[in-house]
Amino acid sequence: QKEVEQDPGPLSVPEGAIVSLNCTYSNSAFQYFMWYRQYSRKGPELLMYTYSSGNKEDGRFTAQVDKSSKYISLFIRDSQPSDSATYLCAMRGAGNNRKLIWGLGTSLAVNP
Amino acid sequence: EPEVTQTPSHQVTQMGQEVILRCVPISNHLYFYWYRQILGQKVEFLVSFYNNEISEKSEIFDDQFSVERPDGSNFTLKIRSTKLEDSAMYFCASCPAGETQYFGPGTRLLVL
Numbered sequence: 702q703k704e705v706e707q708d709p710g711p712l713s714v715p716e717g718a719i720v721s722l723n724c725t726y727s728n729s730a731f732q733y734f735m736w737y738r739q740y741s742r743k744g745p746e747l748l749m750y751t752y753s754s755g756n757k758e759d760g761r762f763t764a765q766v767d768k769s770s771k772y773i774s775l776f777i778r779d780s781q782p783s784d785s786a787t788y789l790c791a792m793r794g795a796g797n798n799r800k801l802i803w804g805l806g807t808s809l810a811v812n813p
Numbered sequence: 814e815p816e817v818t819q820t821p822s823h824q825v826t827q828m829g830q831e832v833i834l835r836c837v838p839i840s841n842h843l844y845f846y847w848y849r850q851i852l853g854q855k856v857e858f859l860v861s862f863y864n865n866e867i868s869e870k871s872e873i874f875d876d877q878f879s880v881e882r883p884d885g886s887n888f889t890l891k892i893r894s895t896k897l898e899d900s901a902m903y904f905c906a907s908c909p910a911g912e913t914q915y916f917g918p919g920t921r922l923l924v925l
Contacts, residue, residue, distance in 0.1 A: 705855075735913055744817075744904050744916040745856070789856065800846070800858035800869060801914060 707804030720777040724790035731792040817917035836905030846906040
């Protein structure tokens with residue numbers, strides 16, 4: 702079983718739609734969960750950072766972590782064409798200086 | 814806002830040649846990382862560096878790879894004898910005390 706699984710899409714939605722992106726994982730030691738956005742041929746840009754289970758909201762973005770199901774989600778409300786990018790989940794264990802384990806990324810296109 | 818920077822943005826080299834990829838992490842960050850992303854594949858951890866020494870490395874990071882922090886600002890990745898399969902985007906990341914990692918824009922390495 703792969704450590705982190707993420708549907709690569711592509712996902713295409715109309716402007717203004719609510720977008721739901723998700724990842725599943727197998728390693729119960731993961732404690733920190735991140736969502737990064739990556740534009741074509743650019744570096745990953747941190748969007749959301751969550752510790753353990755629960756929800757976190759930042760503007761139009763909401764991150765959810767369900768450790769019992771080993772499932773994390775990112776919701777984008779009122780999606781904009783500028784949200785078109787690849788969204789990568791990443792996670793790591795407890796303690797400092799831990800490597801990130803990544804999903805493959807989901808390609809999102811928001812159509813005007 | 815401070816950013817991680819990387820040079821060069823693109824590097825083309827012949828198989829067997831040495832390359833040095835350079836990174837300037839965010840100042841006052843303590844932990845430094847190199848990752849790579851082969852086209853169409855997941856981001857992969859290579860190595861982490863703290864307190865002037867390697868703290869963790871992956872099986873990819875073999876004797877052909879080395880890292881150095883030659884002064885107070887630069888962080889370099891050297892590949893001694895490049896192979897075709899080293900062609901990838903290489904990302905540098907840094908973070909303050911064990912929190913989340915901030916990524917540079919990447920160096921696209923092409924080995925011919």
